[in-house]
Amino acid sequence: MISKDISELDISLLLEAIFQKYGYDFRQYSQAHIRRRIINRMVLSGLEDISDIQSNVLNDEAFASKLFQDLSITVTEMFRDPCFYKSLRENVIPVLKTYPFIKIWHAGCSTGEEAYSMSILMQEEGLYNRTIIYATDFNQHALNKAKEGIFSNKMMKEYTANYQLSGGKESFSKYYTSNYDSVIMNQSLKKNIVWANHNLVTDSVFAEIHIILCRNVLIYFNNDLQNKVQSLFYESLINGGILCLGSKESLCFSNLSEEYSEMDKNQKIFKKKYIENEL
Amino acid sequence: MNYEAIVIGVSSGGLNALKFLFSYLPENFRIPVIIVQHINRHSDSNWIKILNNLNSIHIKEADEKETIEPGKVYIAPPNYHLMIENDRTFSLTIDELVNFARPSIDVLFESAAEVYNNKLIGIVLTGSNSDGTKGLKRIKNHGGLTIAQDPATAESPQMPASAIASIQVDHILSLGGIKDLLIKIAGDID
Incomplete structure (x- = not known):
């Protein structure tokens, strides 16, 4: 039983301590989310007071690592929101086909399900050989899992349904090999994915990108941090580059909403406007 | 007591129950209402349109970072958890399922x-x-007012019955009784 209420100040102090000691910056995350995760961790670890969590984080790296997993977002799936992938095929792929080389950035890829989805889509559209997919996250544990490409077999039924709804052209099972209760994704899907540790909060531009996918990550950030990350995306995109957000995310809280045009309003696909007179 | 918000959790049988409530809530009902209705993850928002046509209270899906305003009714979007921040704005998350x-409902109620x-x-x-019981x-x-629908009057009794079994709720009422109580509370504020 948690002995007393957890104040905003308690949470700020804890997040500050984590940042000072480990460099992970959760200070501008949604408070309601952080509070819920901290309470869950306290219940799971049998802690009664927020001060216990503070001393455990500072003195016990194994505990700290558990808490970082709790605080980061690791829920994802293949072809999440099939209508979005359908729109990618119909509206975005024709644009990408005009490029000799395509650089894709999955920002906050977690355990990689969406990056694999993108690999499949690019293969089916005949673009994979001129594509490089940068799949980044600050959570190394999740990245390692993504790199392995081993997923639970019981999810495959749902992923297959998503894939079919998204306009998939093949039998989904051709993209993985089953082994008891898990599946391993085909090696050919990993060939052009670069898995890299990149922190949206603290790291900067690393390449010129044609299309950025960052879906259901920004909802965890407060307005200031959303703005900061939106600037990073804007700087990373080429002129005419494409930004894909989650179905409940928007540019309307960002200072940059005027700098994009809508490619698909419902699926939250935006195109960076061309900057004129730029030499 | 000046109540600042009403949260409602509802699952199977919910559309009829909400239709009933919103048919009778007066236009000048000022306390914001925030609802979690369990719903298929791929469902569209047509059912919200049905509710909206019942009267002039504005019923909408809650948007990320939207400020909660008096006189409005907000509904959690499918496939997202809905939470409330200290500054009275909404947060959405895609965290793991809670109570399947x-x-x-627990996630909304607790926040x-x-x-x-x-x-x-x-x-x-x-x-x-039994979602909603913990919340x-x-x-x-935290000192809030708790109400459960009388299970005998509910299309599916289990959810309110679960709440009643583990909490000393303040009121156990039929939908009609809940509607009357809310109107009375809102009227006392003015």
């Missing part, structure tokens, strides 16, 4: 209890699971 549900404390009304309506308990512990 996303959106989950609302932390923000509104004793200025909150929590209501558990018809449903065939209603948190509301009670």
